[in-house]
Amino acid sequence: MKIRVGVLLLLALLSGCDDSAPAQKGFAGLGDQAVAFTPVVPGRVFSFPADHGLHEGFRIEWWYVTANLKDAQGHEFGVQWTLFRSALNAAPQAGGWRNQTIWLGHAAVTSATVHHAAERYARGGVGQAGVQALPFNAWIDDWQFSTQASGAEPLADMQLKARDPRFSYALRLTSSRPLVLQGEQGFSQKSEQGQASYYYSQPFFQASGELEIDGQRYAVSGPAWLDREWSSQPLTANQTGWDWFSLHLDNGEHLMLYRMRHKDGAPYLTGTWIDAQGHAQTLHAGEISLVPQDTAKVAGRSMPVVWAIKIPSKQLDITLHALNPNAWMTLRIPYWEGPVRLRGSQGGTGYLEMTGY
Template sequence: MKVKSLCWAVLWLLAACDKAPAPAESFAGLGSDAADFAQVVPGEVFSFPEDHGPHAGYRIEWWYVTANLKDAQGNQFGVQWTLFRNALKAGPTQPGWHDSTLWLGHAAVTSATRHYAAERFARGGVGQAGAQAAPFNAWIDDWNFASRPGVTGALNDMQLKAHGAQFAYDLRLTSQRPLVLQGDNGYSRKSDQGQASYYYSQPFFSAEGSVSIDGKTYQVSGPAWLDREWSSQPLSASQSGWDWFSLHLDRGAQLMLFRVRQTDGAPYLTGTWIDREGRTQTLHNGDIQLTPLHTTAIDGRQIPTRWSLKIPSKQLDITTEALNPNAWMNLSIPYWEGPVRFDGGVGYLEMTGY
């Protein structure tokens, strides 16, 4: 949502450059005031391909991709790719070194026995990192997520590339299904106090290509998921972190849901049920039963890596388990991110604030 997506947590490092200290009670400072930036309000009409590109008036946004992959022998892998944009101040973007935008990239590969992650940092305005709407391209250094040659507006034929010291991947992602607007036509609430993001997804990607781990290359394929979000204040001051799921069900449906944990009460819980045709139904707190069942000790933290998930109205009763419980993103801002599996499908889980 990575909520990667995160994936708000990792943006704290960039936001720290804003010289505005994060309040102790809000996770990563993302509950701090952002009055000078554009605000997320209901009723926004999305426009494509323009909204595939950056939104300069907003403080934060990200392009986030995950994939659940297998090779011919049945070995399972997970891949993550995320590009974050953070505006240090409100107002028009300035050229060159006067640009006040910072960029951060995260990439990871997970297998049942290995988990490798890497990050990149860049200053805006000098070409090292950025995003454009058409033809679509999002990049930081030589990591990129881009439309393949000849594709202009739609995100239906993409190439995804990244590498680190002990991993690499090069994947083609294709889909002829429609994009999915999360929440209320793309207006995604994150609290009962009104915090929200604009949020859309492409949960119907099919991926194929190569994944390399420790010098060995595997030919892989499987489902992939794109999340796009932008906001200026996505959390309330009392929210301490989140647990975010994107699930591919064998029956053809897709499911996104997240739980934002509160320091002063019950978590904020919501989601989207997406049928095989791309039609959506918003799920509310009363529709979802989400319970952590088992934790894994990682870096002095107890991380819930096995969950019970029930949605009675959809006849869904599953237990998700991490492919690799030690999928800890030990980066500048650490968090847990990795593939999960369950009887009837696969998916991804991201957990922050533990």
């Protein structure tokens, strides 16, 4: 999905403002009931470009970009850019300071030896952050993900930029391939009880541009991936975190997997196989073997940074290694997110996110 972590942070901060608030349910409150908000139900008909914009009535949503990049010398890098929207109530949002929306941005860069992460916060209604569908523009302060295309598909040609004292990047992302609806025609289930999000991706972006880390500049290029989701209650009270994978295979195919871990019982496991033309096939738990192989001590936690993935129906048997095992997002709510390398029946690159450890 990624069910993205900034939303969790917003909910945690908001609940923490009231000492009388009840204990959170599920990971970072995402299992809390949200009866006043619009539910996620099967059968939605997606409409583009409108669905690139925000969705009032839903509690949470995000625009999430990751990129696996190399320079001319073969040095590998990862880039993350995320914008999260959290609604404090389900009513239509007013303008100005009466607006009840909170925005959060995360940006990060990773190399084999360095990982930097930053975050920004904004109040809705005053222009500091927001999203518009046409022409598409998502921003928080001077961090921006916006269209440069003039045709019917605004995501065909994008610019992505973020800046922090320790790093910056300015990338162009292009794709002529179709968007991919995850799950069952965009209905992405997260539990056996039916919790879900609306979820689509653009896994076919090609990125190029400039990256700066600690004063050193690099000209870089490589594949990138956009995840778009919105929901109101995507988890159950029993779900403690997740492991999320978005993978670019060398043969042009793509794979998205996630397992939602529980306090007790087996994880909820599913995924999507995307062929080189953009056709998507849902993968169910019985078709997937996803097993941690090795761990690293990261920020006082034991994190699984090597994984084995097998999908027999696709003749896939790979091992996934973190480019930098210390890709720890040292933010208000910390989590692990970074680029990975693939070895085995297919080579490739991708991104891994792990929460709740």
